[in-house]
Amino acid sequence: MSPATTDAIILNEVGRRDGLQNQPRILTAQQRLQLIEALVAAGLRSIEVGSFVSPKAVPAMAGSDEVIAGLPRAPVYWSALVPNRRGYELAKATGIGALGLILATSNTFNEKNLRMTTAQTEATVLELIDACRADGIDALVYLSTAWACPYEGWIDEDVVMAMAATVFAAGAKAVIVSDTIGAAHPGAVKRLMNRLAAEFGAARLACHFHDTRGMALANVYAALEAGIRKFDASIAGLGGCPFAPGATGNVATEDVALLAAQSGCDTGIDLEQLVAAAELARSLTGTAQGGHALGWLRRQRDGGQQRNPALWPR
């Protein structure tokens, strides 16, 4: 199924978290707020603002509470990431309404990334879902390494199906199926997302892609074909990993926004304002490359010979 023209697509901006934690330059809370304001001005209505992890392990995320305290009063679905009970309590104290919880499909990844076995991670996530329910907070579960794990290789779809069933049964509001290392390809994306959508409903699912192999946007399209309408994306393609030279970031917000606009799907995003936000992200970080569509979008905005209103997305 191709998206109908009446379809809306929700882009959840994760540049401030997944993106910034992988940049060498650390942004102040004020700089992060400046970027958030540019994103809100561009029409983003779902933004992950940071994470409550140990500032020693991820210095870029220190001050997430300060960022949340300074958020603009706008109709945005704000969320933050928490890896454990300690992070949960810190996040809860800020009054934020939605929290991302992480559960990798692979034992080795849970052990290396969170220093827990999968059973321990799952127990933690279930406990935090319970806490969210009691506290009236949306629990959004990231199923990490859903297609591939850097240590264990390709992941069995049945493992993902079973984990999704467990967290939905516990009360998760949504599951974000994540290609953490950017290894998925569109055929596999469509297959897994079709299975998940048939079992749990597309409206409760989202996808999170990285562009390591240059396939992120094709994967977004494959997920659209499976009925998925919610995507994580990162302004200017922020991301990459300081420990993996050349690894790329999340799929760029501007690329997904352009794909959605050309597909006739409403995102509420103003593409010209989004270009301004991408330029700000590039200048603040000094490293973000920008999405694959950014050059074209800039030429369109800047006008002159390159501008052709007839070829603006319809």
Added chain:
Amino acid sequence: MSPATTDAIILNEVGRRDGLQNQPRILTAQQRLQLIEALVAAGLRSIEVGSFVSPKAVPAMAGSDEVIAGLPRAPVYWSALVPNRRGYELAKATGIGALGLILATSNTFNEKNLRMTTAQTEATVLELIDACRADGIDALVYLSTAWACPYEGWIDEDVVMAMAATVFAAGAKAVIVSDTIGAAHPGAVKRLMNRLAAEFGAARLACHFHDTRGMALANVYAALEAGIRKFDASIAGLGGCPFAPGATGNVATEDVALLAAQSGCDTGIDLEQLVAAAELARSLTGTAQGGHALGWLRRQRDGGQQRNPALWPR
């Protein structure tokens, strides 16, 4: 429909023509042959070697006859592009077995690019198809600007359907549906290619995408979903237009080859040898950026910490 694991995908390498004619540095016939040999070593089995256009208008294509005379004796489907009768006679004299002919869907594009009206261009193409038939040469018709024209905007699908019917009726061996300026998006690609495949059969169709908006690989996947199994691609993403700064080239051969390999489709291509060909293209031209997947492919090839055989395409 997702491609089955037994499917074969044919990549037609156009870097030597569509790519090189848009590079500032002009390669000698020997350098072009060196690149062709690297591509043959990588397993490419369909290669467009040049075009017989006026050397004054496109200096990079001068010496196409010398290139053809020096081609390696390999089981490759060689082709060249001809815009008119004069080019046809020159190409025919080389003994090449397949010729690309160009017909744009848009009047303005035909006038600006070929200096003929659409009716004149169509008459020329039909005459050349006749000549091909008489001479035992495969006539491959490029339907240019099939989704969008830089001057006229979006193209009516019915115009493309009618043109394809005309050239197939005249005896065209194949139609290459071309997103000349890289404006198409996957929904439109799937829709048009589904219509064309239903009418004329997918086996007689190919697609040609440019990456101007960063959407080329998603478009390839959309065409795969419509049953298309032949794609033009350009090593290292060679291309772009000297008259449109920042405009990007064809979809990169390494990106399509990786997508195909991950999708379980046979291309006959050795990805490591393909990386070597992409590096050669970059060093010869000094401008090619490389496909979006090239960084990852290089890290895999170079081994070390980045190498993970478990995540090589299966």
